[in-house]
Amino acid sequence: MFKIGAHMSTSKGFHKVPLDTLAIDGNTFQIFCHSPRTWKVKEPMEEDIIKFKENMKKNNISFEDVLVHSGYLINLATPNYENWEKSINLMIEEIKITSKLGIRYFNVHPGSHLGEGDEFGYDRIAKALDIILNEVKDLNVDILLENVAKKGGNIGWKIEQLGEIIKRSNFPERLGITFDTCHGFDSNYNIKDKNDVKRLLDEIEKYIGLNKFKMIHLNDSKFPLGAGKDRHEFIGEGEIGIRGFETFLSFNEIAKLPMHLETPGDDLEHAEDIKVVKSILGI
Template sequence: MTSSNSPIPACPVGAHVPVAGGLATGGLKYADKIGAEAVQVFVSNPRGWALPEGRPAEDAKLRARTDVPVYIHTPYLVNFGSPSAETLAKSVATVRHSLVRGRAIGARGVVVHTGSAVSQTYDAAMAQVREHVLPLLEEIPEDGPDLLLEPMAGQNNMLCARVEDLGPFFERLEHHPKLGVCFDTCHAFAAGHDLAAPGGVKDTLDALVATVGEGRLKLVHANDSKDPCGSGRDRHENIGAGTIGERPFADLFRHPAVAGVPFIIETPGRAPEPHAKDVETLKRLRDAAPPS
C-alpha cells in the first residue's frame, strides 16, 4: 500500500479487507500485505442488523489516510424493495448508520445492493425505493459519502441487474447529486452483459453512461465469474481464472468512464496470497493500458 504522503494512483486497485483488530489497525494492515491502494470495509455485521458504534481512535486513523480511498459495503440484508415493514425499517436504519459511519472514517462512498421486490410488484417496490431512499440522500451533507447503487446478478425478482435497469432508480431518486453507481463485473456478466466478448466491456459501459450520465460511476467491484454469461449466479472467481478472463479487465481500464475510479476485488481464497495476486494482476493491466 502507498505511504500517507503518496499521491493516489489513477484507478487505485484495492480490496475488501477484514477489520479484525479495528477498522484501521486490522484493515490497513491487511491492505499493506496485499499491496492495496484502496479499501472497502463493513462497519457492521454483513449478515445481521446490529449497528455498533465506532471506535474514535480507529476512525481517526482511517480518516487520516487520505492517500487510501475508503468505501463501505452495507449488510446483505438491506432491501428497500421488501414487502416486509420490518425489513424496510431496518434497511433504512442500517443504511443511515453506514452513511454516518462513512463520514466518520472519511469514506468516499457507501455501497448498497439494489434489492428485490420479493413477492410484490416491481412498481410497488420501486415506490418504496423512492419513499425511503430519497430522504436518506437528502440527509447526506455535501462532504459526506455518496450512496452507490450496486446492480445484482439477476435472480429472485431483482429490481436491477442490467445497467439499463438503473434508469428507473435514477429517475425515482431525482438524479440526486449524492447518488452514484458501483459496477460489479461478476454481477453484470451474470445478468447477461457479455464482458468477455469482443467489445463487450465498451458496449456495457457505454450503456451505463447513456443510462445514468457521465461521472456517476464511482467504484468498480472487480471480480471474475465461476459461471457463464447470463447465468444469474453471483459466484466470484479470482481475476483471470474464471469465465470472464483477464482481457476484459484490461478493457475496463481503457474506458473513459473509469478514469480515476477505484477498483476493489471481492475474490475468493484464503488470505493473503490470492488477493495479493489479484491486486498485482489488476495493477499490471492498469499500468499497461493507455491513458483514458
C-alpha cells in the same frame, strides 16, 4: 494513478485497514462498518477513528477512493414493512459511521421486490433512499447503487433499472453507481467483447450519466455469461478470464476508476489477484 484494492477485514480495528491494504500492494479498499449479518450496529471507538484517519493520510490513500459496503440484511425493495423500515434505519446508522470515518461513498444493492414486480420495487427503493438521504442530508456521503445478478426479484441487473431508481429519487445528485463485473457478466453484459463494453458505457451515459459511474467491483465469474448465479472467482480463473479483463480494462472510462476485489480468499489471495490485474495493465 491506477487504483486497486480489496474488501478488507476490520476485525483488528479500522486503523489497521490502510496498513493491511499497503501490505497487499493496494492503494484503495472496501470495508463493512460493522458485522454485515446483524441489525445491531456497534459504534467504532473514537481512538480507532482518529488512528484510521491518520493512517489514511500518512499512506496517501484517498478517502474518495475507498468504499463502505452496506450490511447483507438491507433490502430497500422489500414489501415487508417491518424489514423495509429496519433496512432504512440500519442504512442511516451505517452512513453515519461512514461519515465519521471520513469516507465519501457508501455502496448498496438496490434490493429484491420478492415477487411484487419492478414498478413496486422502483418506487419502494426510491422512497427509502429519499427518507435516508433526507436524514443524512448534512453528511458528505453519497450512495452508490450496485448492479446485481439477474435472479429472483432482484432489481438493478440492468443499467436502465439503476437509472430508473435514480430518476425517481428526490436526491439524484447524491446517487451514483458501482459496476460489479461478475454481476454484469451474470446479466448478459459480456465484458469480454469490446462492443459489449461500449454498450455498457453507452447505457450508463444514457440512463445515468458517466459522471455518476464511481466505482468497480472487480470479480471473475465461476459461471458462464448470463448464468445469474453470483459466484465470484479469482481474476483470470473464471469465465471472464485474462483476455476478458484485458478488454474491459482497455477502456479509460473504466481503468481510471477505483477497483475493489471481492474475489475468494483473504489478504494473501487478494495480493495475488492484484498482481494479476497489474500484469494485465503492464504495471
